[in-house]
Amino acid sequence: MRISSKIEKAINDQISYEASAVNTYIAMGSWCERTGYDGSATFFFEQANEENTHMLKFVHYLNNAEAEAIIPAIEKPQSKFSSLESTFQAALKSEQTVTKLINDLVEIAEKEKDRATSLFLQWFISEQVEEEILFQTILQKFEIYGREKLAVYQIDQSLASIRSQVMAKKQISR
Ligand SMILES: [Fe+2]
Numbered sequence: 057m058r059i060s061s062k063i064e065k066a067i068n069d070q071i072s073y074e075a076s077a078v079n080t081y082i083a084m085g086s087w088c089e090r091t092g093y094d095g096s097a098t099f100f101f102e103q104a105n106e107e108n109t110h111m112l113k114f115v116h117y118l119n120n121a122e123a124e125a126i127i128p129a130i131e132k133p134q135s136k137f138s139s140l141e142s143t144f145q146a147a148l149k150s151e152q153t154v155t156k157l158i159n160d161l162v163e164i165a166e167k168e169k170d171r172a173t174s175l176f177l178q179w180f181i182s183e184q185v186e187e188e189i190l191f192q193t194i195l196q197k198f199e200i201y202g203r204e205k206l207a208v209y210q211i212d213q214s215l216a217s218i219r220s221q222v223m224a225k226k227q228i229s230r
Pocket residue numbers: 074077106107110154
């Protein structure tokens with residue numbers, strides 16, 4: 057099945073955004089690693105891997121739809137942050153942007169009456185719900201424990217395993 061050129065272009069834009077998310081998260085992980093926030097460094101490097109799988113899902117989708125996935129050049133991401141909390145604020149903001157982009161993509165697919173692409177995008181809709189919950193949960197920790205050095209240290213330590221904790225909690229509530 058050949059997808060429309062409009063959808064091909066929109067998905068290629070999304071590939072570009074996912075690719076920049078990969079590097080953004082590696083840059084955040086790298087800053088954390090340099091700064092001594094080892095738990096968060098682990099977290100961000102894993103997060104970068106996840107974004108890479110998102111990117112590949114779109115790449116495979118286009119290539120299998122008789123279209124061409126374009127692998128983009130990427131701008132250098134922000135490399136310095138003022139605090140651990142600010143990296144997570146930037147991450148949440150980026151995820152909120154992605155949620156909006158995915159919603160826009162769904163709208164384009166619906167307008168084009170492209171049911172296969174709409175269905176393909178459903179996975180990303182639930183993925184974005186999870187991504188936003190994850191970052192909100194992390195930011196909440198700063199509200200609960202505070203921003204003193206010891207509190208931030210403890211938050212950082214908890215981040216190495218936060219993904220599995222949050223996911224486990226959600227499995228129960230589902
Ligand atoms: Fe993503």
